[in-house]
Amino acid sequence: MDPIFELQLRRPAKGSRAAADCLFRQLRDAIAEGRLAPGAQLPPTRRSQAVFGVSRNTCASVYDKLLGAGYLTSRHGSGTFVALRRPPEPQPAAPLGEPDARLNPLWLAGGVTAAMGFWQEAPERVQTAPVAADFRPALVDPQHFPHDVFRRVSTQQLRALERKPASLRSPQGNPGNLALRNAITHHIALTRALACRPGDVVATSGAQQGFDLLARVLVRAGETVVAVEDPGYPPLRVPFMAAGATVVPVPVDEEGLVVEALPREARIICVTPSHQFPLGVAMSPARRHALLRHARERGAVIVEDDYDGEFRFDGGPLQALKAADSADLVFYVGTFSKCALPSLRLGFIVAPPWAMQALVAAKNAQDWHCSTPLQVTFAAFIADGHLTRHVRRMRELYGRRRELVRHALLGPLAKWLEPLPSFYGMHTAAVARPGVDVEATARRALDDGVQVHTLGRYHLGPATRTGLIFGYAATAPAQLALGVATLRRALSEG
């Protein structure tokens, strides 16, 4: 396409002098700002009237002036071109530690950067060699997702959308949102035995937006204290920090969050009761009861992050904490990043009725609603039973990988590691026996292409115990076995 056309040069004022000046300035700016690409050909002067609205002589004088100033080059016989100079490169962003004074410093603070990047290796540690095995938690195996089914459902739903386009009565026309919330209620009733109504559900862009919306509506900047599990999921902390809350770490043991250790002033308590992240343990019935009583007595609310509760193996607790929430103080945050795909960016909040109006207002203010094509597609994907079937398949597949890891922990790795009990989800953890240096082990393993996280990475406060986390969802059995052998070697060298 002719760039000149898209440059939409303003018609020059009348009078050849004014016209020449006007055209000269516009072409010069366009070249300086890179809107006219280096090497681009300019229209021949004989077309100047049509293209620029100036006479051929005026155009020729402007070209001469630009040639003289070095903006253009002329190749004899072939025409006039933009000189091969490039617009200036952007300056690098301000390095960490010295944020621009115009920015809220929070976003460049080391703690925030580390929390959001918890899943990455430090740049200097990143392996260029192919990864032999990846034990990082919170990874899914996308190979087994029914991409073809999703694509078929998507095509059907886009066709259906076309037949009933977004209502003109709303500039944010949001068909599909109710269908998705409906489908979500069925999904959690089946997989989590959790009863709720579509009116209790807010669809979000993944659990992360769920945390952010809850921070928005529940936190009063400078006042609210938020208790988080330690160790815990680092990115959960950031939205609460950004909302101006004080985030306090609370220890976790084999029974889950240590309720007695909760600060009296905590008004928001964030927990992963089904499958503690990253320890993998389930919160004991006694602790659940104590937590609900504590929240009720202190007027606190609970944020239940149930990120992989769909993957339930033998035993384990019956219910989500939300299912026992008789006092309407639990916010249940779910995600489709684990039971479907993280790249979809879909999740939800099941909220008490008293908070729904504020949550919807906060969601609208943030991005109005999730993308309609995605909402209608995933609603149908759930309603047609595809998600349930996928979860069942993955429950078996992840179950087999889990057994492989647990056997390794009870066998070849038992000398160095003591596994923690785990009945749900996509990872399990093991505590280091006395004298084992897990940090050195993880570094050695990474040098051999095996990524494994230590518990230290997940602590906000001082680490109370050391250990390793074994995410088994994203790695095929052969690679898991290879990873175990590599880890055994790394441990034995410690």
Added chain:
Amino acid sequence: MDPIFELQLRRPAKGSRAAADCLFRQLRDAIAEGRLAPGAQLPPTRRSQAVFGVSRNTCASVYDKLLGAGYLTSRHGSGTFVALRRPPEPQPAAPLGEPDARLNPLWLAGGVTAAMGFWQEAPERVQTAPVAADFRPALVDPQHFPHDVFRRVSTQQLRALERKPASLRSPQGNPGNLALRNAITHHIALTRALACRPGDVVATSGAQQGFDLLARVLVRAGETVVAVEDPGYPPLRVPFMAAGATVVPVPVDEEGLVVEALPREARIICVTPSHQFPLGVAMSPARRHALLRHARERGAVIVEDDYDGEFRFDGGPLQALKAADSADLVFYVGTFSKCALPSLRLGFIVAPPWAMQALVAAKNAQDWHCSTPLQVTFAAFIADGHLTRHVRRMRELYGRRRELVRHALLGPLAKWLEPLPSFYGMHTAAVARPGVDVEATARRALDDGVQVHTLGRYHLGPATRTGLIFGYAATAPAQLALGVATLRRALSEG
């Protein structure tokens, strides 16, 4: 599917008494919480060992106890069923004015509710009759969007995604983001003559998330003063209020924002220079120059909201304000809600390099990234030239509708209204001549099925002038003509 299976009852403790109590409590809770639907059939006692892990006698005793307590009903010969009682209905949300003390009161404040709902009629005013004509601004005509092309591109891209699934090295695997940012740079170079690099772009869930991210990274709660155009786009104000900024209205005249009226302490200045929302005027070159100088001298930044600049008609300024941003202090917020579809929820920010790291951190903390299937689909939709073709088609179509409205304003409606100059976009505005009651006119028009907004709806401070806004994008010519006739009648009655 058998609900009992999905209830995953915990295996009762040994000993028939304990087993009976355990089973009784779980079934009772499941029924009370609605996880066992009213009318659902329970397994026959002969299957109790297989389903519940208890003896037939124990199961029978539990059923009897539940029957006695009214949780179950028994139909002779046909089995045992959950009694037809429903879980309690959720309580209504707290009414406006008395927010729950656990909530940040901002989200229930009248100002926020009004700002986010600016495009709606008050509930008691909502028309149930079909809308004869809709002059509200910021609406698009989805009928003309190439849904079939979008669907084809989507299917192709989902297939391509399947072949290279999200990298396992990132739990937020985000392929397609760079492709989308690349495509965005081409789109704005073509339609807005704005030169930037993919590294300058953050893809967002529409312009609204762009405003929210900018509020997050640029506002210091309790300190920052933000200047907004008055009248202006109400939902822009809310993210800045939520971030703890003081939002100050600044008057707008026929040349755009009155730069001299900017408060000295304003550190963020939000403007719509190409097509003021809602007046429709373009910011004059003198004002643009004065605004950039003011921001430079005061150390302020500018948020340029260019929501419909793709639709450029004769005359008008050549450039986006960002194109003249030599001092790197303009944040350009773009959206695909107007030039494509609002239901996609896609937009972007072109940001100065010094702010990019913080913006990406804030985006990650909010929802990591936009949905990958959507990103890859829209990137290809742009790269294949479909968006440019659509914009050109709509430029002509909207241009014709615009002419129809402008002729009406210069003809049949001229007695009551004086049109404001407008060269861009999807709406234009007209000021009321002395003695014309536009509020009464709008009410009368709505009673006749014609939706038209008054300027008053868009004011944060006191309204300086009265008038009507004419969005012409979403309404077909015949309906526009009908709407004009209805308005003429409504005006003549005033």
